[in-house]
Amino acid sequence: MNFLKRSLISIKRQPQKNSLLLILVFILGAVLSGAISIGRAIHSIEGSVIQRIPAVATLVLNEQSSDEAEVNGNRFSAPQPTLEEIVEIGNLPYVRTYDSFMRPSFFSRELRWVGNGGILEWSDGIVEQFEGRGVENPELTDIQAGLIKLYSGRTFTANEMESGARVAIISNEFANLNDLIIGSVIELENNVYNFAEFYRRGIGNFSSYWHDVDFMVAHKVLGFEVIGIFEVTNHLDFESLAVISGMDFQMAQQQENELKNRIYMPISTAEAMINFYNEGMRKQWEEFSELLPADAETINLDEPRIHSIFLLNDPRYLERFAEIGTQILPEHWEISDFRGVDASVISSLDTMRSIADIILILAIGAMVITLALTITLLLKERRTEIGLYMALGERKKNIISQLLLETLTVAVFGIGLSLFAGNGLSTLLSGQLLEQHLMENNTQTSLSPMGGIPWEIALFNPGELDKEELLEYFDTSLTGEIMLIFIAVGTGTVLLSLTVPITYLLKLEPKKVLL
DSSP: OOOHHHHHHHHOOHHHHHHHHHHHHHHHHHHHHHHHHHHHHHHHHHHHHHSSSOOOOOOEHHHHHHHHGGGGGGGGGOOOOOOHHHHHHHTTTEEEEEEEEEEEEEESSSOOOSSSSEEEEEETTTEEEEEEEEETTOOOOOHHSSSSEEEEOOOHHHHHHHOOOEEEEEEHHHHHTTOTTTEEEEEEEEEEEEEHHHHTTOOGGGGGGGOOGGGGEEEEEEEEEEEEEEEEEEOOOOHOOOOSOHHHHHHHHHHHHHHHHOOOEEEEEEHHHHHHHHHHHHTHHHHHHOOOOOHTTTOSSSSOOOOEEEEEOGGHHHHHHHHHHHHHHTTTEEESGGGGGGGHHHHHHHHHHEEEEEHHHHHHHHHHHHHHHHHHHHHHHHHHHHHHHHHHTOOOOOOOHHHHHHHHHHHHHHHHHHHHHHHHHHHHHHHHHHHHHHHTTTTOOOOOTTSSSTTTTGGGOOOOOOHHHHHHHHOOOOHHHHHHHHHHHHHHHHHHHHHHHHHHHHOOHHHHHOO
């Protein structure tokens, strides 16, 4: 009789012993199955949380680092990233597109500001201050990132970018408020005020005099042709924002209003406007820095500040992109993104993952030890049977094969049952455990643009990830991947537990067993 038939007969003749083995495999396998299900669910939910993070980043000065180092006694004098460094970072393989931009400030006596903010009033009228966005990417990275979309008209041409043409792209709300269409010309004032004169005269509220050329060191009126109109497509969730402090709420409103009032232009045009302002400040710099030293420390006239935004191919690249990009930047500069927004959520998930990993390791260890001891004890009861097989000339490899077949037949059946039982148990317990952990940690994301998020990317804030939304991501349902992983781990654990019984068999000698 070959070992295959002996295996089947042995299984039928020992129902109690095989039932014991089946129960052990089922219980330990259920724990193993639950741990694997939870681990894969945590992996899946982390992927979902990461995917909701906008794949955008920008460059910021690490204020704590620069303050500690006392860069020339003034953090504002820290070397700024150069255009070449920004280009090098933008050419990293993780980046889909990027933009370098400058932000000139200018005034208008005729244009109206959409929403609240930006208005400087005096008795004879109103001046509104606007911020430009001089871009290097003629197609506008904000369009490619989904922040805005072109409503009508066009973006910039290569010739306009190179020549510093006075052309502009504005929002449809700004255009409607100011009765502007494609082809309209808007006048923007590039003014440099004599702040020292204000100080000498004891004028604290400058707004009443900002229309007076007598208080200007330099003044130029620029005409810009409107070539494109955009609409905002990514709005902040103001309903959720209502839970944050009043100051942050106002700043968030101001930031969205700034986008609606943003005037896009070629970066060369913006640079010329900033250089005009800096030249006017140099004319009064000696007196200005003497009378207003604290304000002077915050101004850098050596070169226009270059801002940046990077749009990555995938948010999973953010960490690696930040590591490599920071190495390219000058000292005290770093890359900032939205990974911190869901940091508390990730922390909770990491804790859950650690618990699942510990349970998995303990379950594997318990399964190996328990099955090894149980199967070895059952073999000792069959020493006489095994000794007879050996005495009749049966080779040990066939006896071992019989043992493997008997054990795996029972184990596979038990593993199959435990797969569904363990998965159901993990679904019941893990969801409650995660919910409790989130409640204990009061897990909420911050929508505040002031919460460490630079203004350059604040409008990409993904919004608050509440507990209910997070729990919706948590899915422990059986998938083909989970089933394959469990079968592989379960079968491998059973096989590992057989090393002790097999070693025991190999040491048996027929004479010693039968005497």
